[in-house]
Amino acid sequence: MSFLTLDHVSHHYFSRNNYTKALDNISFVVKDGEFIALLGPSGCGKSTILSIIAGILKQTTGEVLLEGKPINDSDLAIGYMLQQDYLFPWKTIKDNSLIGPKICHSKTPEVENEALKLLKEVGLANVADSYPNALSGGMRQRAALVRTLITDPKILLLDEPFSALDYQTKLKLEDLVSKLLRAYHKTAILVTHDIGEAISMSDRILLMNANPGSIAKIFEVPIELRNETPFLVRKHPKYQLLFDRIWEELNKNEINPEQAKGAANQDES
Amino acid sequence: MSPESDRHLLINHKYKLKREKKIVFTWQIAILISFFAIWEIASRLYWIDPLLFSSPSKIVELLMNKFSDGSILPHVQVTVFETILGFLLGTIIGIIIATLLWSSNRLSKIMDPYLVIMNAMPKVALGPIIIVALGPGYISIIAMGAIISVVITTLVVYSGFKEVDPNYEKVLKSFGASRFQCFKEVIFPATLPTMISTLKVNVGLSWVGVIVGEFLVSKEGLGYLIVYGFQVFDFTLVMSSLIVIAVVAGIMYKIVEKIESWLIKHTG
Ligand SMILES: Nc1ncnc2c1ncn2[C@@H]1O[C@H](COP(=O)(O)OP(=O)(O)OP(=O)(O)O)[C@@H](O)[C@H]1O
Numbered sequence: 001m002s003f004l005t006l007d008h009v010s011h012h013y014f015s016r017n018n019y020t021k022a023l024d025n026i027s028f029v030v031k032d033g034e035f036i037a038l039l040g041p042s043g044c045g046k047s048t049i050l051s052i053i054a055g056i057l058k059q060t061t062g063e064v065l066l067e068g069k070p071i072n073d074s075d076l077a078i079g080y081m082l083q084q085d086y087l088f089p090w091k092t093i094k095d096n097s098l099i100g101p102k103i104c105h106s107k108t109p110e111v112e113n114e115a116l117k118l119l120k121e122v123g124l125a126n127v128a129d130s131y132p133n134a135l136s137g138g139m140r141q142r143a144a145l146v147r148t149l150i151t152d153p154k155i156l157l158l159d160e161p162f163s164a165l166d167y168q169t170k171l172k173l174e175d176l177v178s179k180l181l182r183a184y185h186k187t188a189i190l191v192t193h194d195i196g197e198a199i200s201m202s203d204r205i206l207l208m209n210a211n212p213g214s215i216a217k218i219f220e221v222p223i224e225l226r227n228e229t230p231f232l233v234r235k236h237p238k239y240q241l242l243f244d245r246i247w248e249e250l251n252k253n254e255i256n257p258e259q260a261k262g263a264a265n266q267d268e269s
Numbered sequence: 270m271s272p273e274s275d276r277h278l279l280i281n282h283k284y285k286l287k288r289e290k291k292i293v294f295t296w297q298i299a300i301l302i303s304f305f306a307i308w309e310i311a312s313r314l315y316w317i318d319p320l321l322f323s324s325p326s327k328i329v330e331l332l333m334n335k336f337s338d339g340s341i342l343p344h345v346q347v348t349v350f351e352t353i354l355g356f357l358l359g360t361i362i363g364i365i366i367a368t369l370l371w372s373s374n375r376l377s378k379i380m381d382p383y384l385v386i387m388n389a390m391p392k393v394a395l396g397p398i399i400i401v402a403l404g405p406g407y408i409s410i411i412a413m414g415a416i417i418s419v420v421i422t423t424l425v426v427y428s429g430f431k432e433v434d435p436n437y438e439k440v441l442k443s444f445g446a447s448r449f450q451c452f453k454e455v456i457f458p459a460t461l462p463t464m465i466s467t468l469k470v471n472v473g474l475s476w477v478g479v480i481v482g483e484f485l486v487s488k489e490g491l492g493y494l495i496v497y498g499f500q501v502f503d504f505t506l507v508m509s510s511l512i513v514i515a516v517v518a519g520i521m522y523k524i525v526e527k528i529e530s531w532l533i534k535h536t537g
Pocket residue numbers: 013014020021022041042043044045046047048049267
């Protein structure tokens with residue numbers, strides 16, 4: 001069953017006397033419980049896609065359907081995790097993680113307990129009453145993860161959530177996220193620059209082209225890799241095989257960027 | 270390094286800080302005393318006209334009299350009351366207008382040229398018009414104290430609203446937050462430090478507005494005393510009022526500073 005459908009979605013950013021075509025005719029389908037990775041060079045429109053799915057941006061043409069309904073009509077919770085944590089510095093970690101329920105007027109004692117439970121699960125129980133500036137980057141990102149999960153979203157949008165972290169922290173968080181998502185059976189879209197991260201976490205990888213953003217190729221991750229933790233996937237022989245194929249494809253696009261068709265107007269600013 | 274010698278370094282550092290503080294304080298007192306001493310001497314030896322510039326001893330005498338018979342207190346009270354009210358009104362109305370501008374992009378675009386003009390305009394020049402409109406009394410003077418800070422507050426706070434990182438709003442919007450919720454949860458708390466820092470500027474501005482207002486109308490207040498002293502050629506009274514203003518304004522500024530640091534501490 002298709003859970004999320006993007007049907008010929010294009011997006012333009014308009015400025016005073018120019019426009020940028022950020023997305024050109026993007027179509028793909030995400031199944032329930034599937035984990036998709038979006039891989040591509042900087043500026044190819046990955047964040048734009050996520051913002052459109054989250055309902056923060058409205059696509060200029062095309063259709064985005066969540067369980068068959070346009071996203072703005074759907075009352076399914078969407079969890080959006082940005083590149084940086086964007087925790088509110090004036091709120092404690094606990095209050096930060098409860099901001100979603102507060103906005104939706106569903107902040108009950110049960111939800112608060114649930115938040116504390118999740119904080120404990122990601123190892124932040126002892127800092128629940130601290131302010132974000134007292135936490136390390138990895139801890140903050142985990143708090144942001146709790147804030148995203150607490151509304152029980154049916155779909156998670158992860159915009160390079162690990163890119164600002166050191167390698168070790170990143171590997172640990174990858175394991176944690178992948179474990180949690182599997183446990184709670186979530187659908188997820190992960191944006192990343194890191195081929196290894198894409199392979200180790202997802203079921204399917206959408207490789208994107210820039211100028212304008214479009215989908216160049218889709219890779220299925222072999223079954224053997226899907227059920228391993230991200231850390232172990234990286235040691236699997238099939239991992240290297242897929243890595244090389246994606247690497248090759250990425251380089252091909254780089255040598256031949258004129259593949260991008262149509263008027264790719266760049267913003268002057 | 271052993272903890273013993275670390276402690277020693279700390280003690281040494283503290284000692285140096287203390288010494289520095291003492292030196293600064295000594296100089297401050299020295300300047301104050303020599304200023305009044307030179308003034309007193311210059312006045313007694315007729316280097317300056319004692320009729321125009323008075324002298325510290327005469328001022329002290331006058332103030333002693335006025336405070337002991339209580340005749341200056343109503344003037345101080347009136348001016349302080351007007352200043353506080355003008356200052357609060359200016360700040361609050363400024364923040365409200367900034368909020369309205371933020372709530373509608375179109376409104377802020379429409380209002381832009383008017384705000385620029387209002388800001389460039391010397392507000393005290395509106396004094397006569399305000400007095401005509403609101404009558405010669407407290408209300409006009411309070412309005413003067415308020416109007417002088419309202420536009421700058423609006424501009425500073427509004428630009429503070431717009432400088433808030435849009436990604437914080439994005440986080441809330443992903444939970445389906447309304448514009449009002451965004452304001453309440455992000456824009457307002459993120460701009461609170463900016464608002465608090467306008468308090469300090471505004472308290473100074475309100476003094477200007479109120480004193481000028483009292484120059485123009487009023488039968489009471491420190492500004493009135495200055496004008497009155499000027500008219501009857503009692504420059505000791507003028508100087509005394511100035512000194513009272515300096516002291517009271519200084520105290521008020523310090524209080525606002527204390528409130529500011531308290532607010533910053535208690536709002537995260
Ligand atoms: N608010 C905006 N106004 C104008 N142009 C924009 C805006 N946001 C993004 N763009 C343009 O749209 C294109 C896609 O941007 P987007 O942020 O989606 O890329 P991305 O793939 O997420 O990049 P990165 O990997 O660096 O985060 C870029 O060319 C960018 O310049």
